Amino acid sequence: MINQDTFRFIDLFAGIGGLRIGFEKAGGKCVFTSEWNRFSQQTYQANFNDNHEIAGDITAINEADIPNHDVLLAGFPCQPFSIAGVSKKKSLGRAHGFADETQGTLFFDVVRILRHHQPKAFLLENVKNLLSHDKGNTFRVIMHALDELGYEVDHKVIDAGLWVPQHRERIFIVGFRRDHPTQFSLDDVRLPEGERPKLSDILHPEDGSEPIEEPYTTGPMAKVSPKYTLTPRLWQYLQDYKAKHRAAGNGFGYGLCEPTDVARTLSARYYKDGSEILIAQSNGIPRRLTPRECARIMGFDMPNAKDQWKIVVSDTQAYRQFGNAVAAPVATAIANAMAPWIKNTVSIRPIRSVVA
Template structure:
């Protein structure tokens, strides 16, 4: 049996559960190196991708010369030092953030040393929108300068996954092509889906028997959402009181309550704590969390009725953390498709330009 030669090779750094990888495999790329330090994310990654290479751990302990040659570098480098929530938490604890955060912020420079050594044709980096404004813009200027010094033409854009999934999820994507690579690439080339935008009904369990029950998420002949996802009366009362308190103080803090025609707030890694950012209305008056399967759909890792659903092999707590930290897969696919003609030198396939709203 002849195995098709990959169109290009790529590496997946700070891989999480492989959101960026989904995009670049979809255009014919082969992943030749993976680095992810979290053991639970490694379990999910291993369950959903077939590899002939091991998943490496801490990237700071890996010599760049030991990483295989590659055409494209992917990296969703840690966002906590730059996120609004992350900065707020570190400030409250009296801890440094951004590049002053020795445990996470400086991991960008591990991306730099690997780019410097291997000089791949292209890269794609992902982070939170707040990276642009962190430290009055100085953090992003440092990043731009470092990438420019490496010899790359760089473009960046904040893209909202709302175009593909029923969730407002703004993330910054940074794309670079080596200057000796003939390219006119722009993130404006990313094609936005046309037509009606998805709503939560596209990802929620229908609970009417048209879906096969999937323990432990749904049960019974009608595949109804398991009762454990319904908030306890005490937690629901607490969230209502908390929201009322902050509303009275003129703050915007509170829970997000949605019906099937709604659009979710951003799913975060803290969702396992109380689910407050995305709660689903129920007939008994007490809302519920999304199930991990619904989170997989909300992030675009699988679709309702799929013959190959995303494998969820960890606890609910870990699954919520993983999806909350992940890159929305359809966004990665759309960016990969826009980059593909320049990666594979098939410029005739260059997509038509469409401005991202």
């Protein structure tokens, strides 16, 4: 099915393609994509040249109609397992986790596709809280299902903050089919060396050294558009909200950042008020990140990149997409660690026996 130059993979619950970026850089070719959100589909299509259409609802797709592949990628929906998602569903009296029929069982679509195609390997991504959801029972169900399919599985929580200036912990689950033995470990993923990135690495410089990109920047110095500065009313609300919770002994509230800081996790709710990552300004009222800065803080591109990530949707949709995405440099690092085993370019190392 493969040679030493390339391998075939499928991209499920693809979002805007964060996982795909990494596996294409590692030599893979995407042969099937599934993503139900039409706005994410627009962004995905604008940034990838495909000879296949994006499939919608994976539950409506027969696994036999999916092309053969070597690797399955899936950032399966995390809402039923995330802390925020669980809290919201509990407050509404709704089920969560695998009891949530709308999203919690989507993991089993991954299972049925793995069972049918038996690809050489897979990579799954989810929120860190997946480990502790339902006192660990959810994760045990997932690991048991993957084990029964005949895969040797490893998992690890990795913080994208090693690559990009935000604290973003996600769990990655890798499996290789047992009849394709490897010595792969997520501990083999190569981590960046040197100083950790800071927000100054991704913020608009606003000094004329960056081309103007409307509607994000404007004027001769490419200053950030005033539209991203909070209204005085919203800024006052956020300050009052934080003060109220501080008085109650809680840590809730906005995150105000300087260029030398590392941000909190960018979330899909960022479009609402931007409160988790606010950039301090000299006038005393902070601003949101622009969507271009969100692309950078997720590692989809960097300042003055030759080929910038195409943002073809509204700010609201762009914030949602980047907040839900997989940080591209993390996917690339994992793909680079997996690729030699997928391509058969490395061999099992003999285990040396220790002689007393």
